[in-house]
Amino acid sequence: MAGFDDLAAFAAVVRAKSFTRAAAQMGVTQSALSQTVRALELRLDLKLLNRTTRSVSPTEAGEQLFRTVEPRLAEIEAELAVLGNMRGRPVGNVRITATEHAVRSIVWPRLLPWLPNYPEIKIEISSDNRFVDIVAERFDIGIRLGGDVAKNMIALRIAPDMRMVVVGSPAYLKRNPPPQSPQELSEHDCIGLRLPTYGGLLAWEFKNGGKITNVHVEGRLLFNRSDLMADAAVAGHGLAWLPEDMVQEHLAAGRLVTVLDDWGITFPGYHLYYASRRSSLALSLVIDALRIPKSR
16 A cells, blocks of 8 residues: 555645745745655646646645645644653644734743743744644644634633723823824824734724723724834834733833723633644643743
8 A cells, every 4th residue: 555645745735835835834945745746646637736837826726625625634734743642751843823922921821831840842933923724734723812813713811901092102192292182193103013824004992981992093003913013112103903912011110101091991811722623742741831820
């Protein structure tokens, strides 16, 4: 019987939509991966992929093969992970996708002291603000705000609720009178956040007296990372709408001040979620490490 490494290689290329990205994920060279997939096409006597200089997509036969083998490969990997628990020591790979704020504030601080205890567990952390299908993209753990967790997932709260604040530097607010309502933000230079999922700009959300208001702000600066928005606000380039915990040190030091406090909104805190109740020992240990620390 022919081996099945070529099927796994083919599935990786389809998922990544790129030989380059798939090769990097698998730890092989692009040329080796291409040869493996080409050998599979020769073995089946079918063209499975349409290749261009910019993209890779499955043919009709390739799409049918991918739908057939992908769930079975996932089942095999899950079973092998469960069997790995019988080794008596935690071994394995755990892939995590989280927003860049969650990585900085939760994931990395909690894993940093944990890592030396489990040298045979490999961790991959993908910092991404877009919505991610963790099953389709082969992540073991997703971390998003409670309201953004995909349905039919096993979810676990790992952070308290997140309060959003509008902040600016004292110098900026000296030049520009502080807004008294969200509508007055149109008179201000607002630092925006570009959303990766749809390419649009994040609307600022406010709540007052039970009424929620969304404001589409404008300004000179746009970023796709909230930490850069905070830096720009500290430098006096405008107002930014950010998680309060992210700018707490700046607020305490007086580098930033809040405005529109009566309109502040709070979102359900970060939740960890995953797809299967049958998890490897490595995955279980990572989940435990990311839980809310017990108070002493």
